[in-house]
Amino acid sequence: MTAIREYYAGMGISPAVYDYGEKVCASLRGRFAEIDETAEYNQLKVLAAMQKNKISAEHFASGSGYGYSDLGRDGLEAVYADTFHTEAALVRPQITCGTHALSLALSSCLRPGDEMISISGKPYDTLEEVIGIRPSRGSLAEYGVTYREVPLTPEGEFDLPAIRAAIGPRTKLVEIQRSRGYLTRPSLTVSRIAEAIRCVKETNPSVICMVDNCYGEFVERLEPSDVGADMVVGSLIKNPGGGLALTGGYIAGTNECVENAACRLTSPGLGREVGPSLGVSRSFFQGFFLAPVVTAAALKGAIFAANLYEGLGFSVTPGGSEPRTDIIQAVELGSEEGLCAFCEGIQAGAPVDSYVTPEPWDMPGYDSKVIMAAGAFVQGASIELSADGPLRSPYAAYFQGGLTFPHAKFGILMSLQRMTEKGLVKLP
Ligand SMILES: *Cc1c(COP(=O)(O)O)cnc(C)c1O
Numbered sequence: 001m002t003a004i005r006e007y008y009a010g011m012g013i014s015p016a017v018y019d020y021g022e023k024v025c026a027s028l029r030g031r032f033a034e035i036d037e038t039a040e041y042n043q044l045k046v047l048a049a050m051q052k053n054k055i056s057a058e059h060f061a062s063g064s065g066y067g068y069s070d071l072g073r074d075g076l077e078a079v080y081a082d083t084f085h086t087e088a089a090l091v092r093p094q095i096t097c098g099t100h101a102l103s104l105a106l107s108s109c110l111r112p113g114d115e116m117i118s119i120s121g122k123p124y125d126t127l128e129e130v131i132g133i134r135p136s137r138g139s140l141a142e143y144g145v146t147y148r149e150v151p152l153t154p155e156g157e158f159d160l161p162a163i164r165a166a167i168g169p170r171t172k173l174v175e176i177q178r179s180r181g182y183l184t185r186p187s188l189t190v191s192r193i194a195e196a197i198r199c200v201k202e203t204n205p206s207v208i209c210m211v212d213n214c215y216g217e218f219v220e221r222l223e224p225s226d227v228g229a230d231m232v233v234g235s236l237i238k239n240p241g242g243g244l245a246l247t248g249g250y251i252a253g254t255n256e257c258v259e260n261a262a263c264r265l266t267s268p269g270l271g272r273e274v275g276p277s278l279g280v281s282r283s284f285f286q287g288f289f290l291a292p293v294v295t296a297a298a299l300k301g302a303i304f305a306a307n308l309y310e311g312l313g314f315s316v317t318p319g320g321s322e323p324r325t326d327i328i329q330a331v332e333l334g335s336e337e338g339l340c341a342f343c344e345g346i347q348a349g350a351p352v353d354s355y356v357t358p359e360p361w362d363m364p365g366y367d368s369k370v371i372m373a374a375g376a377f378v379q380g381a382s383i384e385l386s387a388d389g390p391l392r393s394p395y396a397a398y399f400q401g402g403l404t405f406p407h408a409k410f411g412i413l414m415s416l417q418r419m420t421e422k423g424l425v426k427l428p
Helices: 004-010 015-027 029-052 071-084 098-109 128-132 160-166 190-203 255-265 281-310 336-348 405-421
Strands: 088-092 113-119 146-150 171-177 209-210 230-233 249-253 315-317 329-332 370-374 385-388 394-399
Touching: 004 015, 004 255, 015 281, 015 405, 029 071, 029 281, 029 394, 071 088, 071 171, 071 249, 071 281, 071 405, 088 255, 098 128, 098 230, 098 249, 098 255, 160 190, 209 249, 249 255, 281 315, 281 329, 281 394, 281 405, 336 370, 336 385, 336 394, 336 405
Parallel strands: 113 146, 113 171, 171 209, 209 230
Antiparallel strands: 088 249, 230 249, 315 329, 329 394, 370 385, 385 394
16 A cells, blocks of 8 residues: 555645645644534534424425426525524525525615615625616616715724714615625634624614625624624525535525515515426535535635645745634745645646646626636635636635545645746745
8 A cells, every 4th residue: 555645645735745745634633623613513403403403305306497495496496594693594405606605695685765885895796786886787886875984993893983983864774795705805704793692783784794604604603693693694605605606605594584585586476486496406415414524524625725835935925823714725825836836736736637738817896806716616606626827916815615634635736836846935
């Protein structure tokens, strides 16, 4: 049998890179044990929800046509609602992505003359067009919904006095983004989100608190819906799909919010009653069942990368020992060659398309070239190991995912291997 160190060597990881990686891994044992315990806790949550709803083989049958009484769809939505501790949930392949789910959640609860406030500063890029911050066809602005923004404090915390002051008679909904997205601000933990929601509800209890939960699901033991959020919203090709969902999005929340969203997704009068599961139920159930441990794997990968590169003098956010509430990791490589070498390594470590070399390209909507690495089973799935970054200072790679920790570890070691081969880094 080949020793693991030689196996790595055979796959292109030099003994020096491997040994440094092992040292970093050994230093993270306590941290990884905590993550395993959170996964265990969250696994029980999902398992209990499946047992309570008596999930059985019938739920995996494929619904078609209108999808009236689609058992799989209804069972899955009950399982999501029980896991997120909400009254209801909408979990559909007809919701095409995270942006669609967020757009649906917003547009279904807001009416002409209403105002929404983002209380975590600038929202995720794609929401700018949904809201109409950048003029766009069909935006909320076109329907007479106004928008305000309360920036985070310079320390990256909610500005509670400013939030209180911003809420007015027309404020119908506040949006909170848990993950940092592609900004340098810190991600917002569930306990921080709890404080912000308390502040909003004290000011006006009827304001709807919606959380963009993308990349956050199962990272902590509590979800924003456990601390007062009326709606949590996310994508199934991120954490809750567990790597098995081929598409989809979810909204979990109060009956009122979920019913609003259903009537907007399908049609007034039809709501949740239509929308066939089209054969995806098994993968949605199974992916959700696996999601706590898949998320834990991605989280360990992020923490491994942070510590590996921090130890070599690179600036990383979050820092190697900071607490986490999402699976995103940024590593500032400091040069174009560094960023490209990093992404080439992630690509070379992938199970799919490992033989291709990622090239920087002019992506629509960006002001500089962008390089992306992804060798995924599901196109664009960022719960799978993936990295991207704009070719401008500080040349940060945004890195996330990994369906298993051994794979995340391999991809990250491969990125470091490429960096060392190009003389961009010296091992200690
Ligand atoms: C991924 C993501 C979204 C939605 O993106 P899609 O690519 O449309 O799925 C929204 N907000 C945050 C914070 C995200 O990470």
